Amino acid sequence: MPKILIVGGGYAGFYTAWKLEKWLRPGEAEVTVVDPLPYMTYQPFLPEVAAGSIEPRHAVTSQRRHLTKTNVITAKVTRIDHASKTATITPEVGEPWEFDYDVVVVTGGAVSRTFPIPGIADNAIGLKTIEEAVAIRDRVLSNFDKAASLPPGPERDRLLTFVVVGGGFAGIEVFAELRSFASALLKYYPQITFDETHFHLIEAMGRIMPEVSLPTSHWVIKHLAQRGAEIHLDTQLTSALDGRIELSTGESFESDLIVWTAGVMANPGIVRTSDLPVEERGRIKARADLRVGDDDDFVPDAWAAGDIAAVPDLSGGGVGGYCVPNAQHAVRQGKLLAKNIVAVLRGEEPKEYFHKNLGAVAGLGLGSGVFQSGKIAIKGLIAWFAHRGYHGLAMPSWERKFRVFWGWWNNFWLGRDIVSLSALQAPRAQFEAFAARPKPPAAEAPAPAAPVAQKADAKAAKPVTAKPAEGAKAEAVGAK
Structure with a gap:
């Protein structure tokens, strides 16, 4: 049974796994999602979370609750070696290990892009x-x-x-x-x-x-x-x-x-540690059918979507000819990606991604x-x-x-x-401030020093033995 590895559980990764569960036949493939967070964040709701209009946990979706047929691993993928079809998975606790796959789907998303402005x-x-x-x-x-x-x-x-x-x-x-x-x-x-x-x-x-x-x-x-x-x-x-x-x-x-x-940029922790082709802006090269590659050729068994991928915008509305990094594209690409993977597994041709922004x-x-x-x-x-x-x-x-x-x-x-x-930023602060701690073991007290006058009296009271004279020594030796 082929193993499908999805790197990243954000919009594109979550929807890819979610739809694969729906469209794959039993035993047709084994799907694994690896992400350092155990949930997908619906980012359009973040401004309302910041303003107290939405409960924070309601703006995220649990992977384990909704991906019931998928292997969910909460860890980082720190290396993708597609030449050997292995990925290095590094958990927060424990040693890294090698994961063998047959198909890789890179949907690692994006991170904030900053400039070297002081402060x-x-x-x-x-x-x-x-x-x-x-x-x-x-x-x-x-x-x-x-x-x-x-x-x-x-x-x-x-x-x-x-x-x-x-x-x-x-x-x-x-x-x-x-x-x-x-x-x-x-x-x-x-x-x-x-x-x-x-x-x-x-x-x-x-x-x-x-x-x-x-x-x-x-x-x-x-x-x-x-x-x-x-x-x-x-x-x-x-x-x-x-x-x-x-x-x-x-x-x-x-x-x-x-x-x-x-601004944002493609997740460098994934892009810079893989052997997949990358374009000049640091995104993984992707075709319109979401396979990794360009118009002339593609990398077999490698797919990419979402903010981490440079997907051509066939509608002509994208910046520089590519889909802009937003939720609309990521969700739709994830759904199509699942269909295309299933199609290729069954010997069919994948479809190209086309979405015209309606507003x-x-x-x-x-x-x-x-x-x-x-x-x-x-x-x-x-x-x-x-x-x-x-x-x-x-x-x-x-x-x-x-x-x-x-x-x-x-x-x-x-x-x-x-x-x-x-206080959640430092949840143990109050506990630590009032927690009772064991007292350090008391060090042995040194013996008290004798007073100077007492030392002098002791020296005076000590009996003095007279040394024998040289003649007496000689006499004693002769007697012996």
């Missing part, structure tokens, strides 16, 4: 994982708690100044959601006024959200400005040392939260959104419903859909949950 590596946080979204939410809440007990001044301003770098969909969505979140928090913090909260989005290009039309992007900027959020276009971040933001325009201010959303939808905080399809643009409440409806139904499995919609329904009546769990 970014030490002070910024990305928005690619559920843990990052939770940390952003808790930081906002913790900063409000701290600022409420401080008098007006530089430290209070720093705690209430929030910065997002990058004006793409992810950046605009988290920026708008955080602005909405902060506005909703003000009624719980009467010590803080609206004018004391500051939101800055920094974008190096001359526009935001390239997926929508220019007039729509202008409406978003105006809409956010009316809500007290400032967008800096044609502006670069030059430094973020110690939280001090310095811009190419000469402006500077301090912030305690810097969210980086300015883009984004949430801009509670009750506000934007939708663009061709020349049609919808803004406001209707677009917000479209955003939630589309992504709510796109969440894999009815179990997860129900949890998400039920959470939204609860929030409609009860409001967002504003409890900060920042």
Whole structure:
């Protein structure tokens, strides 16, 4: 029975395994998914998680719960040697081992792409994982708690100044959601006024959200400005040392939260440790049928999809002729990938991936959104419903859909949950502070030294034996 190894359990990897379970006949192939995380993260929900609108666990899907016919290994693939069809699997605990496969599917996703700007590596946080979204939410809440007990001044301003770098969909969505979140928090913090909260989005290009039309992007900027959020276009971040933001325009201010959303890159931990062909931007070369290779030739038994792969966009709408790294493409490629693998196993020809983008939808905080399809643009409440409806139904499995919609329904009546769990970053801190520890063993005390006067008396009392004279010694020897 052929062994299919899926490297990465994100959108493309999860959907590939999920659909293979549906389309493979019993005993036709054995499927294994390897990912360092035991869940798939639905990334379009991360801005709402950061704003407290979605429970974090509802934005992820358990691999073991929903991939019931697949071998799930929670570990990293640290080497792919397709020439010998072996992969090195490295678990978090234990020794690495070699895994033999017949077919490899590389869907390792992407990571945040940063630039060598001073202070970014030490002070910024990305928005690619559920843990990052939770940390952003808790930081906002913790900063409000701290600022409420401080008098007006530089430290209070720093705690209430929030910065997002990058004006793409992810950046605009988290920026708008955080602005909405902060506005909703003000009624719980009467010590803080609206004018004391500051939101800055920094974008190096001359526009935001390239997926929508220019007039729509202008409406978003105006809409956010009316809500007290400032967008800096044609502006670069030059430094973020110690939280001090310095811009190419000469402006500077301090912030305690810097969210980086300015681009992604193919997962280097997988791309750089495999012998599969890679294109100039660091992605695995893929054909339109999702086999690894180019138009002239392909690598047998090797497939790639999602953000880690350079898949040609046959619709003509992609950047540079390739599919852009987003959830729409990753999910659809994963489904087609499963069909193509089954087709090749049965001696049939794979189909080419073709998807024409029908539109883009984004949430801009509670009750506000934007939708663009061709020349049609919808803004406001209707677009917000479209955003939630589309992504709510796109969440894999009815179990997860129900949890998400039920959470939204609860929030409609009860409001967002504003409890900060920042202590999760160091969960044992309080326990360690008060935990009883065994006392160190007492060292043996040295014998007390005798007083000087006592030593002198002892020396004087010691009997003195007179040495025999030389003559006496000689006499004694003769007698002997």
